Amino acid sequence: MTEFPIEMLHRFCPMHAVLDSTGHIVQAGPTLHKVGGSDLDGKRFLEIFEIYRPRSVLSMADLLKAEGRKLHIRLRGGVRTPLKGVLSANGRGGGVINLSFGISVIDAVRDYALTSTDFAPTDLAVEMLYLVEAKSAAMDASRSLNTRLQGAMVAAEKRAFTDTLTGLHNRRAVDQVLDRICRSGQPFSLMHIDLDFFKQVNDTMGHAAGDHVLRCCARAMADTSRKDDTAARVGGDEFVIIYSTLTNRNRLSDLAGHLISRIEQPIPFEDQVCNVSASIGIYCSNGSEQDPARVMEQADVALYAAKRAGRAQYCFFEDQEDRSVTADPSAIAGE
Known part of the structure; x- marks a missing residue:
């Protein structure tokens, strides 16, 4: 050699x-x-x-x-x-x-x-190393992009289910949660809440005052719900709270009474004071699979029974043989 x-x-x-x-x-x-x-x-x-x-x-x-x-x-x-x-x-x-x-x-x-x-x-290993580095950089960029895209998707999904004015969930979120919880057969209760005298605030003090009132009432509803519950604004001055696994009438009465009391507190706006109240219709599930549309209808019927009882009231829907709706006696009595 x-x-x-x-x-x-x-x-x-x-x-x-x-x-x-x-x-x-x-x-x-x-x-x-x-x-x-x-x-x-x-x-x-x-x-x-x-x-x-x-x-x-x-x-x-x-x-x-x-x-x-x-x-x-x-x-x-x-x-x-x-x-x-x-x-x-x-x-x-x-x-x-x-x-x-x-x-x-x-x-x-x-x-x-x-x-x-x-x-x-002339060793091809060097070129392979450059390719590996390039691939690693591309993978890092891809992971970073995927992370950003996932974050954007999560943010977009959150926006799609959020009421922009109050920060609560919106009607779309209620439909999704209610559909899931009804199909699961899990016990729950639903409060349908309508603000009393809200139109007068809008008409006399303007929409800015009305928006301020809605945000204040939304905070009261968020404070009255738990982590697994769903508080939502479903219309102009209409709200829904879905209480997961909660059907105890005494506890729901306490929550409804406390919520009405919170909403009735005078709400300062600029140099004026806004005064509203709330009427609440309450539906309690029986632990079996139910129809979401029927649940909303029954809570709505109970809500208007509360309004007929004199506003600032809460009423439970009672599914009787004649499908009549009665206001809870203690609620009508103002307890």
Whole structure:
């Protein structure tokens, strides 16, 4: 084998090792020093590196017999990155073995802090690294874009189910929640709330005052509902609260009375005071699958029974044989 200058081997085969007839490393390329250690020279190659395929390579003589064959190699200690190698004999019992990382090049770059200067100028691994970096950058950009798109979708969906004036849910959200809860057979109750004397506020003080009143009343309804409940504005001055799993009439009476009391508090606006109240119709489910439209209809009937009872009242819908609606006696009594 023709001997090549050390500088040439270093340039074109930065992961080579020149072995003498006893298998000791005479010289090693700069990248191999990074991988196997800076003190490789003078050590037996097979004491630093393990050839695990073919398994029969245990000595320098075995290495020479495997000349030209692809060898699967790894370090015996430290980071055991898989390597590929091939040996070329020099005719004097020694030879040159050239190593590469193969498909493990990405791990090797990370494990040994390698740069493009640690590879031969013609090594395709460098181009592959650039492709991997480009792909990684593209994937990062794609993930970032997907995150932004998902955030935009969530925000758009939230806007689609939110009343922009009050920040409560809107009619679309009520339809979705009511449909789901009715099909599930889960017990629930629904309050249909209509503001009393709201038209007078709009007519005498203007729509800005009316909007302010709606926002104040919405805060009272949000405070009267729990995390799993749904408070919504479904019309101009109409609201709905769906109470999940709550059907206790005493508790609902307390909530309705408290809500009416909150809404009846004078609402300052600029240098004036707005006064409104609320009438409430309450429907309680019986724990079976129900029709959402029928639920809203029954709550609506109870609402107008409350208005007929003198406003600022709440009434329960009672599904009797004649489907009449009665106002809760305690409500009419003003309790």
